[in-house]
Amino acid sequence: MKTAMTWGDAPTSRAPGAVYTDDALYREELERFFYRGHWCYVALECELPNPGDFKRTSVGERSVIVVRSADGEIHVVENRCAHRGVAFCRERTGSVKSFTCPYHQWNYNLKGDLVGLPFRRGVKREGQVQGGMPADFQLAEHGLTKLKVARRGGAVFASFDHGVESFEDYLGPEVLHYYDRVFSGRPLKLLGINRQRIPANWKLMQENIKDPYHPGLLHTWFVTFGLWRADQKSQMVMDARHRHACMVSRRNEGGAADVTQGVTSFRADMQLNDPRLLDVVPEPWWGGPSVVMMTLFPSLIIQQQVNSLSTRHIQPAGPGLFDFVWTHFGFADDSDEMTRRRLRQANLFGPAGFVSADDGEVIEFVQQAFEANPQARTVSELDGREVKATDHMVTETLIRGMYGYWREVMGK
Amino acid sequence: MKLDFDTWFQVQSLYADYAAALDARQLERWPGFFTEDAVYRLQSRENFDRGLPLAIMAFEGRGMLKDRVFGAAETIYHDPYSQRHVVGAPRLLTQDENDGWRCESNYVVIRTKRDAMPEILSVGRTLDRIVATPEGLRFGERQVIFDNDLIPNSIIDPL
Numbered sequence: 001m002k003t004a005m006t007w008g009d010a011p012t013s014r015a016p017g018a019v020y021t022d023d024a025l026y027r028e029e030l031e032r033f034f035y036r037g038h039w040c041y042v043a044l045e046c047e048l049p050n051p052g053d054f055k056r057t058s059v060g061e062r063s064v065i066v067v068r069s070a071d072g073e074i075h076v077v078e079n080r081c082a083h084r085g086v087a088f089c090r091e092r093t094g095s096v097k098s099f100t101c102p103y104h105q106w107n108y109n110l111k112g113d114l115v116g117l118p119f120r121r122g123v124k125r126e127g128q129v130q131g132g133m134p135a136d137f138q139l140a141e142h143g144l145t146k147l148k149v150a151r152r153g154g155a156v157f158a159s160f161d162h163g164v165e166s167f168e169d170y171l172g173p174e175v176l177h178y179y180d181r182v183f184s185g186r187p188l189k190l191l192g193i194n195r196q197r198i199p200a201n202w203k204l205m206q207e208n209i210k211d212p213y214h215p216g217l218l219h220t221w222f223v224t225f226g227l228w229r230a231d232q233k234s235q236m237v238m239d240a241r242h243r244h245a246c247m248v249s250r251r252n253e254g255g256a257a258d259v260t261q262g263v264t265s266f267r268a269d270m271q272l273n274d275p276r277l278l279d280v281v282p283e284p285w286w287g288g289p290s291v292v293m294m295t296l297f298p299s300l301i302i303q304q305q306v307n308s309l310s311t312r313h314i315q316p317a318g319p320g321l322f323d324f325v326w327t328h329f330g331f332a333d334d335s336d337e338m339t340r341r342r343l344r345q346a347n348l349f350g351p352a353g354f355v356s357a358d359d360g361e362v363i364e365f366v367q368q369a370f371e372a373n374p375q376a377r378t379v380s381e382l383d384g385r386e387v388k389a390t391d392h393m394v395t396e397t398l399i400r401g402m403y404g405y406w407r408e409v410m411g412k
Numbered sequence: 413m414k415l416d417f418d419t420w421f422q423v424q425s426l427y428a429d430y431a432a433a434l435d436a437r438q439l440e441r442w443p444g445f446f447t448e449d450a451v452y453r454l455q456s457r458e459n460f461d462r463g464l465p466l467a468i469m470a471f472e473g474r475g476m477l478k479d480r481v482f483g484a485a486e487t488i489y490h491d492p493y494s495q496r497h498v499v500g501a502p503r504l505l506t507q508d509e510n511d512g513w514r515c516e517s518n519y520v521v522i523r524t525k526r527d528a529m530p531e532i533l534s535v536g537r538t539l540d541r542i543v544a545t546p547e548g549l550r551f552g553e554r555q556v557i558f559d560n561d562l563i564p565n566s567i568i569d570p571l
Binding site for chain 2: 092093190191192193194195196197198199218219220221265267270272273274276277323328339343344346347350351352353354357358360361362364365
């Protein structure tokens, strides 16, 4: 069913429900955002420390393998045999010398080049050669699909589009500044992976982390303990095209204040039985902010919330479903005490997190309502209808910025 | 140290009472099944098998367990649901006077939301260390390792 796309006289602030529910629009988004002209997150380098180490992941809906070759380079290839299309890599991680498709044993090296295949020259029988590939068959023309790779500061991004701009230009200087703050090249340590499947459109998660309005309202912990709330010094930063964003803030002492008046999630009486859950120790590399939440369009959120660090990878699976994969990390030179602190604070995040289980829940309910009525529209007009960087968090400007960019690329 | 029938019956009762309390959503009873300094971890099989420390819940001591109870009951907004544990008979792995009894059990937890059919929320096993206290048997350690690394949206109550 074709649904109406009406933005009316609100060019970016009143998204029509079809942007969350329409299958044809979603297919177009995959092409225009995930497969063309954009960089998508695939891995942290510390997941592949040694030659031969690989990780299977996704770019959009397409399965890809990230692998380190003998020379230390990282390659990203599509998980699809060039012969008959088998998604041959089934393990999530491992270490291999080469890739072999089980169906007809086509064999590829770690760069994705086709090295050999059985019966290429046919089978000799009674002096006759039977079968074999045509004489003009070229191995070089039948490698795995190779993606362009960008590595910066310990994280790896890939693009099916070899004409894509440089990763640095893609982020732009304002966002790159905050990216480099986390991924400075200081070696990382992998702490683990958490995965959740959320029945909602992938953009709703981007919006959630471009929305500084909700944390001090939906999340009791944020407002009560001063982790994120509207009376804090903060900046909302975007790249020139408004697709990426950073929400930057400084923690305050929490407790009751003007800003907690009438906020039903605020709990003046709330004390932790065990304060180690929120044993925050400022780190020199923060350079001021205690929280920076970055959205890199279309596929990634980079979280620094006090001592907890993660990448959150958005893997869409249809207009109303995505997998959300959290990779928690620290630094290789962290003390054992700091590692324990990061792991304790990890209780705040992920599919059971004190301040993020409810994000997955609310966006599921958004999806349900728009699927029932795709003619309905959102109203993201806190702090006006225009798009601009701000020095406060009482704003929905980042969401408007994202839809401005979305409309530019989609032409809708 | 011998595991007599009476003790084995108490082990069985600990498992059954634990599941019954959670399924009845008597969350305030949950920390009482543990020793004061107990460790509780709810972790994916993926992280467990790879030796990665990250869990989705990781608590040390009854204080943190109480903080989770408050969070689940009072602060985390979520779709209301009920859960049902189906727990297999525990399998004794080791017993030692100082260490206590180490047991493993299989489980399935089914989640039922108000307007939906039941679904499997979690399936896996527990790795437990049970100790005798003056108040009866308690978990000194409970690791819940779930096979379904991919969680259907969120988990609010402990398993």
